[in-house]
Amino acid sequence: MSASAPIPADAEQRLRRVIRDVPDFPQPGILFRDITPLLGNAATLRLSIDLFAAAWRDHGIDYIVGIESRGFLFGMPLAYALGTGFVPVRKAGKLPHKTIGAEYTLEYGANTMEVHADAVQPGQRVLIVDDLLATGGTAAATVALLQRLGAEVIGLAFVIELAALGGRAQLGAIPTQVLITY
């Protein structure tokens, strides 16, 4: 299965059924897509990781990059399944050693994501993983961070895409895998 191949419809339906809609979280008017029932079900947990692994197994990935904190949930088992290392991208001030940072804008204000400056070497091939592609701000900042370290960003992988928010436009031509699209 290639990274850009669609997810088989039956697999997509199995995952979609265990996403829980929570209205008005984290604020009024927002419909939150809760992944915790997917994690709580051993079969859908395994299915989600195996779909990611099947898509990226033959791409010579050196590191899975997981974005704090729900990207840690999917990125680490994927690194384990593929036999790669794992690099955490965290909110400002959380990583203990020398870091580089990239700022991204939110509806109100801005946030900074950081990665250890020695986390990858130039030319190494990385796959960026997070739970949700919404506006794409966090993902684009993470792509920029890894490219500044000289890494080759081979792709991005998300459990859920909220397509109406247009996040893909932030990701340029980088191959992007999504398990469930709303």
Add this chain to the structure above:
Amino acid sequence: MSASAPIPADAEQRLRRVIRDVPDFPQPGILFRDITPLLGNAATLRLSIDLFAAAWRDHGIDYIVGIESRGFLFGMPLAYALGTGFVPVRKAGKLPHKTIGAEYTLEYGANTMEVHADAVQPGQRVLIVDDLLATGGTAAATVALLQRLGAEVIGLAFVIELAALGGRAQLGAIPTQVLITY
């Protein structure tokens, strides 16, 4: 390998060698044990998860419980390896559905950890995973949360224990696995 068996000395040494000491983080006088080089090395990432999996495979675990956020890093691949579900325990306000909370005290002030009220059913068997056992406050609060839901806490597993801080005394007689002790 049983949960209480010591880690083989060669495996413990391989892991210890990739822990990076960072002085004065997060504040002056604290020596921080940085696990990111362990994660960045595919072999030690795999070894850490496989040591956890070998110890708990035959204990009939229903759920791995991971404590935000570094407990997510080790808990999810362990759930994947054992074929169980995963339950996140998060800081207050992060989980979207109905939760229960437990407060624990820090040197100055207090924090609250939360779990979804429907995350486990009475009698289910859970293993709690985090990166670090220090004073044991977060771990003890997580044990209390899961027991209030009726779960049977079969054990706890940590990458690192800072033995001088006495955290084990907070955990009663629950079997506890540690990969590296300082």
